[in-house]
Amino acid sequence: MALSFCACQRNTEAPAAPAAPAAPAAPxxxxxxxxxxxxxxxxxVVQTGSGITVMTAEDWAGKYPEIYQSYLANSDNKEVHxxxxxxxxxxxxxxxMAFSKFYGSARGHTYTVEDVTSTGRPHxxxxxxxxxxxxxxxxxxxxxDAAYQMTFEDALAQINESISCYNCHANTGDELVVTHTYLAxxxxxxxxxxxxxxxxxxxxxxxxxxxxxxxxxxxxYHDLASMHxxxxxxxxxxxxxxxxxxxxxxxxxxxxxxxxxxxxxxFETYMSAGSVHASMFTCADCHMGKATAENGxxxxxxxxxxxxxxxxxxxxxxxxxxxxxxGQVKAIQDKxxxxxxxxxxxxxxxxxxxxxxxxxxx
Numbered sequence: 350m351a352l353s354f355c356a357c358q359r360n361t362e363a364p365a366a367p368a369a370p371a372a373p374a375a376p377x378x379x380x381x382x383x384x385x386x387x388x389x390x391x392x393x394v395v396q397t398g399s400g401i402t403v404m405t406a407e408d409w410a411g412k413y414p415e416i417y418q419s420y421l422a423n424s425d426n427k428e429v430h431x432x433x434x435x436x437x438x439x440x441x442x443x444x445x446m447a448f449s450k451f452y453g454s455a456r457g458h459t460y461t462v463e464d465v466t467s468t469g470r471p472h473x474x475x476x477x478x479x480x481x482x483x484x485x486x487x488x489x490x491x492x493x494d495a496a497y498q499m500t501f502e503d504a505l506a507q508i509n510e511s512i513s514c515y516n517c518h519a520n521t522g523d524e525l526v527v528t529h530t531y532l533a534x535x536x537x538x539x540x541x542x543x544x545x546x547x548x549x550x551x552x553x554x555x556x557x558x559x560x561x562x563x564x565x566x567x568x569x570y571h572d573l574a575s576m577h578x579x580x581x582x583x584x585x586x587x588x589x590x591x592x593x594x595x596x597x598x599x600x601x602x603x604x605x606x607x608x609x610x611x612x613x614x615x616f617e618t619y620m621s622a623g624s625v626h627a628s629m630f631t632c633a634d635c636h637m638g639k640a641t642a643e644n645g646x647x648x649x650x651x652x653x654x655x656x657x658x659x660x661x662x663x664x665x666x667x668x669x670x671x672x673x674x675x676g677q678v679k680a681i682q683d684k685x686x687x688x689x690x691x692x693x694x695x696x697x698x699x700x701x702x703x704x705x706x707x708x709x710x711x
Contacts (some may be wrong), residue, residue, distance in 0.1 A: 389544075390546075391541060391545075392540050392543065392545050392548055393524060393525065393527065394527045394533045394540075395490055395519050395526050396490075397490045397493070397530060398490070398493070400491065403483045403484055403487045403509075403515045403520070405514075406420055406513040409522065413522075413523075413648075415640070415642045415648055416648055416650075416651050419651045419652045423457035423459045423651075423652055424457050424460070426456050427460065428454075429454055429456055430454050431451060431454075432452035432453070432454060433448075433449070433452050436693055438693040439452060439693070441700055441701070442693065443610065444603065445601045445602045445608075446598060446599035446610065447471065450470060451469040453468060457653075458511060458653060460511060461481040461512050462481050462482050462510070465477055466505065472501035474499070474500065474559075475488075475496065475497065475498075475500060475501050475503065475504035475505075476497040476564050478508065479529070479553075480553035482511055482512065483513050483514070483528075484508045484509055484510070485508060486529060488504065489529075489530075490528065490530070494563040494564075497559070497560075497563060498563070516529075516553075525546060527545075527548055528552065531557075531565070531566055531567055532551055532552050532555070535567075535568035535570055535571065536573065537571060537572055542573060544631045546632060546634070547616075547631045547632045549632070549633070550615075550632040551632075553613075554615040554616050555568055555612070555615070555616045556568070556569060556581060556612045556613070556614035556617055558596065558598070561596070569584045569585060569589070570617075573620060576616075576617040576621050577617075577621045578617075581617070595607065596609075601700065603700075603703075603704035603707065603708075604700060604703040604704050605707065633649060634666075635662070636654065636656065637652075637653065638661065638662040639661075639662075656674075657675055657678060
């Protein structure tokens, strides 16, 4: 039996069956227009075991000054609030794992190392650094699974900066490169069906688990079709067995129930839910809007943010299909927030009833 609850999920309604991205549905305003057609980009995967030295973001500042400044602007997004306070059912549902003690909201990518080292949750292994820093990504690419078995402190001593250029570009400058090879392994031949500008984000914005034997960061599917939530749960329950038992992220100490904690499954939701946007755009189109430098050249802003905070994008792109995108988003999020709380408290009630039954011997 597995119980799952993730307070940070924005889309809790699962599709009925696995599906590749659907054909565009009828838009709410005039017909949608895709970005200017360009030759399909081919996904590149980093070369591993090749003596990697990471070039820092600052190393690229001279060549890409505007992009570098937009990257630094991520530090303006610095507010953190504790989900265990926002959603008081979390300490009960997640009892038995570290997230029951502290669960901080996401903020700018420039804070990733600081956040993972100051959560108040104990860290034993270095695999917690998987999506926090290019330095650890390079260690994995150099050492293989041995890097996942390093101690947290040993890895921390070799880390210089938070998420930056190497994570999405290797040391190429402007080419998009998959540096987190577990994504390429999980997608297999389907890797080339996804635009590199989406793969760059998908490296970290995914549901994942740590392999019980190697401790390696791994993804619970084999291709695009098997990233549907039902297929993922089946993978955990039937394929990823540990001592004959279905895989679990933790066991509730009062109920004995082995449980799964859903991570940040944005990529799976985006690609498997029949999204109109997934069939027409990349993550970067909406979250890395175009900006214009003083000399008139156009570049992709590396301030990762909500499209609702980019008025030019809203006016020039979103408005072609959405007459009131902010209103639509609020309505969806209000519904999802209400559903999150409803399901959360149902799971809290179930947990307490199970715990009482165990304690009483019933």
